[in-house]
Amino acid sequence: MAKALHDVSIAEAGAMLRSGSVTSMALTEHALDRIRSVDPLISSFITVTKESALADAAAADAAFAKGIDKGPMQGIPHALKDIYGTAGIRTTCHSKLLLDNIPKEDSVVAAKFKAQGAVMLGKLATHEFALGGPSFDLPFPPARNPWNPDCIPGGSSSGSGAAVAAGLVRMAMGSDTGGSIRGPAGYCGTIGLKPTYGLVSRRGVFPLSYTLDHCGPLSWTVEDSAIAMEVIAGFDPLDPASADVAVPDFRGKLGKGVQGLRLGLPRGWFVNADGASAETLKAIDDAAQTLAKLGATIEEIELPDYELYNACGRVIMFSEAYAIHEKDFQTRPQDYGLYTYLRMTMGAFVSATDLTQAMRLRRELAQAVNAKLKGCDALITASTLAPAPAFSEADPNSPPNFPIQTMPFDVTGNPAMSIPTGFSASGLPLSMQIVGRAFDEPTVLGIGAAFEAATKLPERRPSFAVAKAA
Amino acid sequence: MADSSTDDPALAAEFDILAKRAGLPILAGRRPALLQNYKDLKRMTALMRQPRTAAAEPAGAYSILSVTRSV
Numbered sequence A: 001m002a003k004a005l006h007d008v009s010i011a012e013a014g015a016m017l018r019s020g021s022v023t024s025m026a027l028t029e030h031a032l033d034r035i036r037s038v039d040p041l042i043s044s045f046i047t048v049t050k051e052s053a054l055a056d057a058a059a060a061d062a063a064f065a066k067g068i069d070k071g072p073m074q075g076i077p078h079a080l081k082d083i084y085g086t087a088g089i090r091t092t093c094h095s096k097l098l099l100d101n102i103p104k105e106d107s108v109v110a111a112k113f114k115a116q117g118a119v120m121l122g123k124l125a126t127h128e129f130a131l132g133g134p135s136f137d138l139p140f141p142p143a144r145n146p147w148n149p150d151c152i153p154g155g156s157s158s159g160s161g162a163a164v165a166a167g168l169v170r171m172a173m174g175s176d177t178g179g180s181i182r183g184p185a186g187y188c189g190t191i192g193l194k195p196t197y198g199l200v201s202r203r204g205v206f207p208l209s210y211t212l213d214h215c216g217p218l219s220w221t222v223e224d225s226a227i228a229m230e231v232i233a234g235f236d237p238l239d240p241a242s243a244d245v246a247v248p249d250f251r252g253k254l255g256k257g258v259q260g261l262r263l264g265l266p267r268g269w270f271v272n273a274d275g276a277s278a279e280t281l282k283a284i285d286d287a288a289q290t291l292a293k294l295g296a297t298i299e300e301i302e303l304p305d306y307e308l309y310n311a312c313g314r315v316i317m318f319s320e321a322y323a324i325h326e327k328d329f330q331t332r333p334q335d336y337g338l339y340t341y342l343r344m345t346m347g348a349f350v351s352a353t354d355l356t357q358a359m360r361l362r363r364e365l366a367q368a369v370n371a372k373l374k375g376c377d378a379l380i381t382a383s384t385l386a387p388a389p390a391f392s393e394a395d396p397n398s399p400p401n402f403p404i405q406t407m408p409f410d411v412t413g414n415p416a417m418s419i420p421t422g423f424s425a426s427g428l429p430l431s432m433q434i435v436g437r438a439f440d441e442p443t444v445l446g447i448g449a450a451f452e453a454a455t456k457l458p459e460r461r462p463s464f465a466v467a468k469a470a
Numbered sequence B: 001m002a003d004s005s006t007d008d009p010a011l012a013a014e015f016d017i018l019a020k021r022a023g024l025p026i027l028a029g030r031r032p033a034l035l036q037n038y039k040d041l042k043r044m045t046a047l048m049r050q051p052r053t054a055a056a057e058p059a060g061a062y063s064i065l066s067v068t069r070s071v
Helices: A010-019 A024-042 A050-065 A108-115 A158-165 A184-186 A220-233 A278-293 A305-333 A338-349 A354-374 A408-411 A441-455 A465-469 B010-022 B031-047 B062-069
Strands: A045-048 A077-081 A119-124 A171-176 A191-194 A213-217 A260-264 A297-300 A378-382 A416-423 A429-436
Touching: A010 A024, A010 A050, A010 A220, A024 A050, A024 A077, A024 A119, A024 A158, A024 A416, A045 A158, A050 A119, A077 A108, A077 A158, A108 A119, A108 A220, A108 B010, A119 A158, A158 A171, A158 A184, A158 A213, A171 A260, A184 A191, A184 A213, A184 A354, A184 A416, A191 A220, A213 A220, A213 A465, A213 B031, A220 A441, A260 A278, A278 A297, A278 A378, A278 A416, A278 A429, A278 A441, A305 A338, A305 A354, A305 A408, A338 B010, A338 B031, A354 A378, A354 A408, A354 A429, A354 B031, A378 A441, A416 A441, A416 B010, A429 A441, B010 B031
Parallel strands: A077 A119, A077 A171, A260 A297, A260 A378
Antiparallel strands: A045 A119, A171 A213, A191 A213, A191 A416, A378 A429, A416 A429
8 A cells, every 4th residue: 555645754755756756746735734634633833834835845846847956855845943043934932032033044954955945834843942841831832742642742842753753744853952852752753863063053043052952853764864964964164063074974874784783782871760661671672682683782881870961961051041041031031931931040050160060071971972982883772761751740830850861962962863662552652862973973873774674663653543532 | 849948948048149149030939949940950060079080171072073082
């Protein structure tokens, strides 16, 4: 049986566009129809840019008709987290403070997709300023998990994870400061790639924390994240963090397997962690066995205490975030959502000495990970430590800290990808991370593709049965 | 949530001084939750204070070449 159009990957849709068996207009109209019918259940979009999307699709089809091929995203619908600046299109950061913010310029990432003739369907829900959520006291509702809308989709790229899992888009851009790509990917059962710090320009994306922010894709397949990276990676002299390094061949190791690779497993981080579910732990062990059967060598390794990475990252993030928002916190704190207010305010209480200690520790922690990666080709470890919790599990008076172990690689800057490992008995996705050496995204993607091919997990989509029965 | 100001007055006083120094108005009803978060922040900053080698210093901490290729 032929796949439904929304189940066709970017790679497959690209081939269909080039063979003439589908048009960008058909892909776009199908996506807009699906947004209309499904998104009311999951609230993943803040803004749907229907008119400009249809115009983009017509332009892409006209280009194909003239034999113009700008690259693999030409004619492909996608969407952006609503912290990515988009010229002429409202960019709210899901906040009352920026309800009327219409940027004059595109972020670099938005401009790169536009230059390649991609079709932008709209702007996606986030936690407020990529920090405060899931919240019901903001101008837009929180995104919901397509596998069970009573559950959170993770955050802060909540709309991105929900939209990809629901088949509204094949790829959506997120951002990751403490796990905001990999968390939603884990809870929603998508791929989520946080690239190496400095590989993708952050210019034009509203900052949360200068030295921890990363831009990256969430997608339904590993190959589709590789394709997105081909478009968005590259040196930007106007982004102070941008790395002037050769852009790797992101699809270069897809289909090459894992034979002979050495994979480190820091099991001590997660095996006794608070909130870790038995199903998640078993799924990681099963995944390690699968990779071993495919020819990789799995070696348990020791790293510094996970809590050091968490504390280091949070102290830096609170400090930098508060510095960005200081004036608004002093003059209009009531306009922030409660969770944002409670989290970000902590930056006002971090001393200069605290921050210096965090920076010293950061260097030591990065060295520890990179020392292990001298002896291993990559690491595999936990991402989300349990299936997505229900909204009702969050304390309305205090921001939740659901169990997740993504912060270490924002601290160190290494590329890290969340990938599904299976499902809980309740039908919610489980996940793990694959972590690589700096700028070695191809190895991370190659391992992910091998695991994905062995498990065939992308064949299972949310049915929305729970939502429709409600 | 318990109001920490009642069970840890020293911490609450410290919190109030720092908030005033930061020019930060504390919204009505949010002080108890902020105090709880401040307690957690103090736990994290204490955790970070361990013996470090001379190499663990911030110079170049934000250089991609020194952070990610530091060994």
